[in-house]
Amino acid sequence: MIDLHSHTFFSDGELVPAELVQRAEQKGLEAIAITDHVDSSNLDFVLPRIIKVAADLNRYHKTKVLAGVELTHVPPGQYAQLTARARELGAQIVVAHGETLVEPVPEGTNLAALEAGVDLLAHPGMLSAEEAKLAAEKGIMIEISARKGHALGNGRSVVMARRYGALLTVNTDSHAPGDLIDQAQAERVALGAGVEPSELEALWANSHNFLARVWAG
Numbered sequence: 001m002i003d004l005h006s007h008t009f010f011s012d013g014e015l016v017p018a019e020l021v022q023r024a025e026q027k028g029l030e031a032i033a034i035t036d037h038v039d040s041s042n043l044d045f046v047l048p049r050i051i052k053v054a055a056d057l058n059r060y061h062k063t064k065v066l067a068g069v070e071l072t073h074v075p076p077g078q079y080a081q082l083t084a085r086a087r088e089l090g091a092q093i094v095v096a097h098g099e100t101l102v103e104p105v106p107e108g109t110n111l112a113a114l115e116a117g118v119d120l121l122a123h124p125g126m127l128s129a130e131e132a133k134l135a136a137e138k139g140i141m142i143e144i145s146a147r148k149g150h151a152l153g154n155g156r157s158v159v160m161a162r163r164y165g166a167l168l169t170v171n172t173d174s175h176a177p178g179d180l181i182d183q184a185q186a187e188r189v190a191l192g193a194g195v196e197p198s199e200l201e202a203l204w205a206n207s208h209n210f211l212a213r214v215w216a217g
Contacts (some may be wrong), residue, residue: 001028001029001170001181001186001204002025002030003024003032003033003176004033004035004093004171004207005070005120005145005171005172005173006033006034006035006173006174006175006179007034007035007036008034008036008050010046010050011036011037011038011070011072012037013175013176013200015174015176016111017034017050017054017057018041020034020172020174021061021063021065022061023177023180025061025062025063029063029182030064030208031063031065031211032063034050034054034065035069035070035095036050036070037069037070037072038069038070038082038086038142039074039081040074040082043082043086044089046069047067047068047089047090050067050068051212053169054067055067064211066092066211066214067092067205068086068091068092068093069081069091070122071093071097072097073097073105073110073116074106075106076107076109076111076112076113078114079096079110079113079115080115080116082116083113083117091162092136093120093210096109096110096118096120096122097123098122098123098127098143099124100123100125100149100150100152101126101149101150101152102152103147110127111128111131115134117138119141119210120143121135121140122143122145122171123145123150123173125143125151125156126156126201127142127156129160131160132160133164135161135164135166136167139167140167141166141167141169141210142157142161142168142169143168143169143170143171143173144158144159144168144169144171144190145171145172145173146170146171146186147172147179151189151193156194157193158194162199167206169203170186170213179182
């Protein structure tokens, strides 16, 4: 499994990056992205530190670490600026905190994030046809979330992604040790969201293809 969405104590996670990665390795993960919550107040502070610890841990762990951020509750009008800034600072993955059904995310966030060219739209809630089409056109992944609450929109994400050809990925949005899952549980999450068994291989390939592009530079 590759998990492209997790948090450490650089935002609201419980673990230091080293422990998160150690626990991910014990779960058998091939790679994990550290994507702590940021806005314009802390992007320049958090991301360089994640980049540093990712480089350090990659010297010692079989589970490889990607350095990224999750743009969270930012005004839709800031998405282009903050996505570009994250790229300039060296983010390997930019995640957008989508319009989940359980938080008051600003309306228009999904569309603004997709237009800005993020890599992953996390827990998008009531994903629209326009959003699913744009994600497909840009090759932006749509998340199937293993996290309580955010998972309420998973069925909608699967239906719309299938209808319009958008890429899907299963992630944990881990904040605590118990949030991490192994490959078997990721498969159950996907199937529970409505992914067909025949679609699983292509689903896993989406994260692997993204990882390959990151390592290729």
